[in-house]
Amino acid sequence: MDIKQLETNFDAKLSKNENIEPKDWMPDNYRKHLIRQISQHAHSEIVGMLPEGNWITRAPSLRAKMILLAKVQDEGGHGLYLYTASESLNISRDDLLEQLHTGKAKYSSIFNYPTLTWADIGAIGWLVDGAAIMNQVMLQRTSYGPYARAMVRICKEESFHQRQGYEIMCKLSVGTKEQKEMAQDALNRFWWPTLMMFGPPDAESSNSENAIKWKIKRESNDQLRQRFVNQTVPQAELIGLTIPDKNLKWNEAKNGYDFGEPDWTEFNNVIHGNGPCNKERLGARIKAHEQGRWVREAAMAFAEKKKERVAA
Amino acid sequence: MTTKEALFKYLLRLGDTSMILAQRNAEWCGHGPFLEEDLALTNISLDLLGQANSILQYAGQVEGKGRTEDDLAFHRTEREYYNHLIAEQANGDYAKTILRQFFCDAFDFYFYSELVKSKDEMLAAISAKSIKEITYHLRHSSSWVERLGNGTDESHSRMEKAMDELWRFTGEMFEMNEVDSVLIKEGIAIDLNAVRPKWENKVKEVLEKATLKIPANTFMQRGSRDAKHTEHLGFILSEMQSLPRSLPDAKW
Ligand SMILES: [Fe+2]
Ligand SMILES: [Fe+2]
Numbered sequence: 001m002d003i004k005q006l007e008t009n010f011d012a013k014l015s016k017n018e019n020i021e022p023k024d025w026m027p028d029n030y031r032k033h034l035i036r037q038i039s040q041h042a043h044s045e046i047v048g049m050l051p052e053g054n055w056i057t058r059a060p061s062l063r064a065k066m067i068l069l070a071k072v073q074d075e076g077g078h079g080l081y082l083y084t085a086s087e088s089l090n091i092s093r094d095d096l097l098e099q100l101h102t103g104k105a106k107y108s109s110i111f112n113y114p115t116l117t118w119a120d121i122g123a124i125g126w127l128v129d130g131a132a133i134m135n136q137v138m139l140q141r142t143s144y145g146p147y148a149r150a151m152v153r154i155c156k157e158e159s160f161h162q163r164q165g166y167e168i169m170c171k172l173s174v175g176t177k178e179q180k181e182m183a184q185d186a187l188n189r190f191w192w193p194t195l196m197m198f199g200p201p202d203a204e205s206s207n208s209e210n211a212i213k214w215k216i217k218r219e220s221n222d223q224l225r226q227r228f229v230n231q232t233v234p235q236a237e238l239i240g241l242t243i244p245d246k247n248l249k250w251n252e253a254k255n256g257y258d259f260g261e262p263d264w265t266e267f268n269n270v271i272h273g274n275g276p277c278n279k280e281r282l283g284a285r286i287k288a289h290e291q292g293r294w295v296r297e298a299a300m301a302f303a304e305k306k307k308e309r310v311a312a
Numbered sequence: 313m314t315t316k317e318a319l320f321k322y323l324l325r326l327g328d329t330s331m332i333l334a335q336r337n338a339e340w341c342g343h344g345p346f347l348e349e350d351l352a353l354t355n356i357s358l359d360l361l362g363q364a365n366s367i368l369q370y371a372g373q374v375e376g377k378g379r380t381e382d383d384l385a386f387h388r389t390e391r392e393y394y395n396h397l398i399a400e401q402a403n404g405d406y407a408k409t410i411l412r413q414f415f416c417d418a419f420d421f422y423f424y425s426e427l428v429k430s431k432d433e434m435l436a437a438i439s440a441k442s443i444k445e446i447t448y449h450l451r452h453s454s455s456w457v458e459r460l461g462n463g464t465d466e467s468h469s470r471m472e473k474a475m476d477e478l479w480r481f482t483g484e485m486f487e488m489n490e491v492d493s494v495l496i497k498e499g500i501a502i503d504l505n506a507v508r509p510k511w512e513n514k515v516k517e518v519l520e521k522a523t524l525k526i527p528a529n530t531f532m533q534r535g536s537r538d539a540k541h542t543e544h545l546g547f548i549l550s551e552m553q554s555l556p557r558s559l560p561d562a563k564w
Contacts, residue, residue, distance in 0.1 A: 046342075046347070049341065049342035050342050053341050053342035053343075056338045056339075056341055057335060057338060057339060057551050057552060058551060058552065058554055058555055059555075060386070060555040060556045060562075060564040061382045061386070061556070061564040062361065062364065062365045062368070062381055062382055062385055063365075063382075064564055065338075065361060066358060066361050066362065066365070069338055069341065069354060069357060069358050069361065070358060072341055072342065072354070073341070073351055073354040073355065073358070076342075076347060076350055076351050076354070077351060079347060080347055080348070080351070083347070118555055118564075171563070171564065175562050175563060176559060176561055176562050178559055178562065179559070179562050284342070284343065287343075288342075288343045288344065288345070291345065291405070291406075292344065292345025292346055292349075292406070293345075294464065294466050294467055294470070295345035295346070295349070295406045295460070295467070296345060296346055297463070297464055297466075297467075298459060298460050298463025298464045298466070298467030299459055299463065300463075301463045301464045301467075302458075302459040302460075302462050302463045305462060
């Protein structure tokens, strides 16, 4: 089959909303785009374990500790599915990790913010997992089969995480004066970085166009951001917290909220390595990987020896 | 010592050991040598936390002063904690973490396998549930002891070093005091002298496969039965308890 024919078949599949599978022919740029997006997603899950992991040893009750530990473990599991989905595009996990460690691959910039109080654990579950769900629900219908299927599994757990995060915020907001302040402070610090998670405004988003054409992405950054704001504002009001945006106002005509513009300069700073915790997050990942090297080598050496013994 | 007082202390011994070992393992979460092991260790930590939770909850009921599992975990000092010294030892490298886990898993396996016969129904039920989890933990840790002992020269020498650091904390796990004698008479607790040879056999078997030797210095440290700990526990508790202690009126 010549390339024209292959391209026509590929486009036909997309227009019928059929999944593209690993053994199917796909344009090189489609594959590259997917590797970039899925591995970035996988890295985000793994790096995302760190800010929340920061509070596991200090969670204030046994129940809270178990919930948080299980949550962070879920994120690790998501990373695992997603690395596997990336591997189906013919790239190894080692190569993907190498890209993360050298800074060639990105991860969600939200994880470069510090978790300063226990309320941040609530805010992350509620807002960050909440924002991730917006994106991931859409990705359940993404055109690449293994990615779409990974998302179906992941989404179920993410909505759990969001509920648990919101529950922490609810508890704090009916608690002592210090607890209420803690909750509001966490919302103040995480609100804008969460809105930035959806990416730059559509007018400036370089990768969006192809992603939509290939049905990898099915909604734009701005659409998803709007939906998130509409969903989250009433949740904040319900527990007496104030969204830190003076321009936030209900707009009857569009049946949604008008809201202020995130600080895109800050966003770019964080993306380019200058967020409050970029160095710490990447440093922690590299350190774990390097200190784990002898363990991985020992496991491989042992497996080799076992094979030899069986062969002998 | 009444049966009730003895049972309370016995439960603290078990619950605290699970609690502190869980806390130590949880320190690895997000920092494991590779993703699959990170998840496995977190899983073990979660199981141990679940065990600690049920045991401390029951301890609170037995004590009868209205203390909850959280009161017991977050509002006792290091001189009121009864966990085995081995559980509080620092993670060190993965060799040390795995070996610590193996010694504890092997103990727990034979210990809880006996404790399912306890005349105390609650204790028997908790043991029955735990033993399923511990069976998996022991399989995991012993396979890693074998792997690391037999892997590379580096992994072998790291295991030897871990052995040298940890062996001295294994003896006190079998120590018995008045708590045990009161409860053994009632058929509630078990005789640790009967657990010991089983533990020793298992350890011998796995160490042999791993080509590792017990250190020449076999002097045993002790203290946890009297809540006398190594210097590690104070730091573990200050970190773990900081939030509930700084806001004592808060509910979480
Ligand atoms: Fe996730
Ligand atoms: Fe999540």
